Amino acid sequence: MKISVHGLGHVGLVAAAALAAQGHQVLGLDIDRAVVGTLNKGHVVYFEPGLKEMVVEGLASGRLRFAHLDDVKESPSEMAMVCVGTPSLNNGGANLSYVRSAIRWIIAHEPRVDTVVMKSTVPPGTGRSLATTMLQGTDIDYVSNSEFLREGHAVQDWFHPDRIVAGATSPEALKRIKKLYQGIEAPYVETDVTSAEMIKYASNAFLATKIAFVNEIANLCERMGATIDDVSLGIGMDPRIGPAMLRAGLGYGGSCFPKDVRALDFQSTANGHSFELLRSVITVNNRQRLLPLLSLKETFGSLQGVPVAVLGLSFKPDTDDTRDAPALDLIPLLVEEGAEVRAYDPAAKAQGILPPETKVCHDAYEALKGSRALVLCTEWDEFVRLDWAEIAKAMEPPRLVFDGRNALDPGLLTSLGFDYRGVGRSPKAVRSPLRSA
Numbered sequence: 001m002k003i004s005v006h007g008l009g010h011v012g013l014v015a016a017a018a019l020a021a022q023g024h025q026v027l028g029l030d031i032d033r034a035v036v037g038t039l040n041k042g043h044v045v046y047f048e049p050g051l052k053e054m055v056v057e058g059l060a061s062g063r064l065r066f067a068h069l070d071d072v073k074e075s076p077s078e079m080a081m082v083c084v085g086t087p088s089l090n091n092g093g094a095n096l097s098y099v100r101s102a103i104r105w106i107i108a109h110e111p112r113v114d115t116v117v118m119k120s121t122v123p124p125g126t127g128r129s130l131a132t133t134m135l136q137g138t139d140i141d142y143v144s145n146s147e148f149l150r151e152g153h154a155v156q157d158w159f160h161p162d163r164i165v166a167g168a169t170s171p172e173a174l175k176r177i178k179k180l181y182q183g184i185e186a187p188y189v190e191t192d193v194t195s196a197e198m199i200k201y202a203s204n205a206f207l208a209t210k211i212a213f214v215n216e217i218a219n220l221c222e223r224m225g226a227t228i229d230d231v232s233l234g235i236g237m238d239p240r241i242g243p244a245m246l247r248a249g250l251g252y253g254g255s256c257f258p259k260d261v262r263a264l265d266f267q268s269t270a271n272g273h274s275f276e277l278l279r280s281v282i283t284v285n286n287r288q289r290l291l292p293l294l295s296l297k298e299t300f301g302s303l304q305g306v307p308v309a310v311l312g313l314s315f316k317p318d319t320d321d322t323r324d325a326p327a328l329d330l331i332p333l334l335v336e337e338g339a340e341v342r343a344y345d346p347a348a349k350a351q352g353i354l355p356p357e358t359k360v361c362h363d364a365y366e367a368l369k370g371s372r373a374l375v376l377c378t379e380w381d382e383f384v385r386l387d388w389a390e391i392a393k394a395m396e397p398p399r400l401v402f403d404g405r406n407a408l409d410p411g412l413l414t415s416l417g418f419d420y421r422g423v424g425r426s427p428k429a430v431r432s433p434l435r436s437a
């Protein structure tokens with residue numbers, strides 16, 4: 001099939017390269033000249049395992065091409081996939097201006113397109129509205145086909161998805177979607193457009209709720225002398241609950257969960273429903289990010305002049321994506337309190353996203369040398385595997401370690417003289433009279 005992919009970001013580039021690898025003829029389009037220029041040289045700016053190789057192969061095969069929108073007068077594509085951003089508006093709703101602008105371009109420049117495939121995450125009701133307004137009077141079908149890939153595993157997730165969800169305005173469009181994914185084994189959920197959109201939002205909101213829930217249990221564990229690791233292990237063994245997303249910590253971040261949860265809350269209100277549970281999830285998640293700051297202030301009193309290492313700027317390991325990452329909320333607060341912040345991340349670029357007072361380091365050891373406290377914000381494998389005996393020598397007392405991802409070994413760190421704090425697992429925070437007796 002001849003397919004155009006609109007938007008060459010984290011989702012669109014994976015989609016374009018993967019569709020070309022599947023044998024389709026793909027034209028990747030973007031409004032950003034720098035993005036298109038870089039891709040045409042075979043460079044990929046995202047840290048995403050396997051993506052660069054797939055892009056280079058696609059370009060060499062001739063099945064993958066990239067172009068700036070303004071340089072294409074008429075595209076030969078039969079299907080258009082929309083992968084543009086849908087960021088938050090100030091009121092929490094989703095900004096759909098990029099989506100609308102992509103559809104306008106498709107109508108004007110892609111005369112052979114019979115199907116618009118919406119990969120961008122758009123609130124329930126959007127597809128119905130686009131089909132009855134912008135696409136009204138055209139021969140173009142609309143399919144909601146949200147993407148569920150995880151950054152850091154995006155290529156793997158594309159070829160081995162846990163499900164393909166499609167909600168279409170016609171049965172023929174659903175058949176075209178099957179052709180699009182030919183060769184990819186996955187269970188299909190075929191439904192109406194609004195239900196398909198709701199599946200995406202409900203999935204993200206449910207996972208965010210699970211994270212917020214386990215964090216609340218962790219906060220309670222800390223007060224009652226229980227250990228969240230054992231609690232998570234125990235509850236995760238119930239197949240109705242499952243073990244995923246049960247690690248307590250600084251909460252969720254990234255380009256999806258925060259904005260999608262906010263957008264669902266907004267959409268609920270706009271439809272006359274007050275989604276109280278979701279509001280609590282947002283509150284819990286915002287509060288969770290502040291835990292390291294409170295812990296440091298409790299220890300040091302004033303943070304003025306205290307050297308603090310912050311490891312991990314991306315919102316999770318194996319990606320350089322820093323959108324809505326906890327470290328980006330935390331570092332400005334530490335700087336405001338007078339701390340001397342030294343930050344390091346193996347992949348994320350710190351330029352322009354941190355206060356100018358932050359010292360950006362080349363490796364973890366540079367950040368830790370002479371620091372009196374460490375806050376682990378992202379559980380990159382290289383942080384877990386650090387030589388903690390060496391770090392104990394390099395850091396200054398009290399060697400406070402706030403493990404914001406419960407990724408480190410509390411026993412090892414305590415034995416090496418660190419003042420270790422986790423989330424729901426710190427023995428120092430145990431206030432139970434039974435334990436302290």
Ligand SMILES: NC(=O)c1ccc[n+]([C@@H]2O[C@H](COP(=O)([O-])OP(=O)(O)OC[C@H]3O[C@@H](n4cnc5c(N)ncnc54)[C@H](O)[C@@H]3O)[C@@H](O)[C@H]2O)c1
Pocket residue numbers: 006007008009010011012029030031032035069083084085086098099101102119120121122147148149150151255256
């Ligand atoms: N990042 C993820 O892990 C992920 C996972 C599932 C779903 N999603 C959803 O997919 C969508 C895209 O997310 P992303 O992370 O790839 O965004 P992104 O910001 O990384 O990329 C968006 C790209 O679209 C381009 N663009 C904007 N308007 C355009 C237009 N009119 N025509 C062509 N290109 C245009 C931008 O220049 C940018 O390169 C969002 O709705 C997001 O919620 C993201």
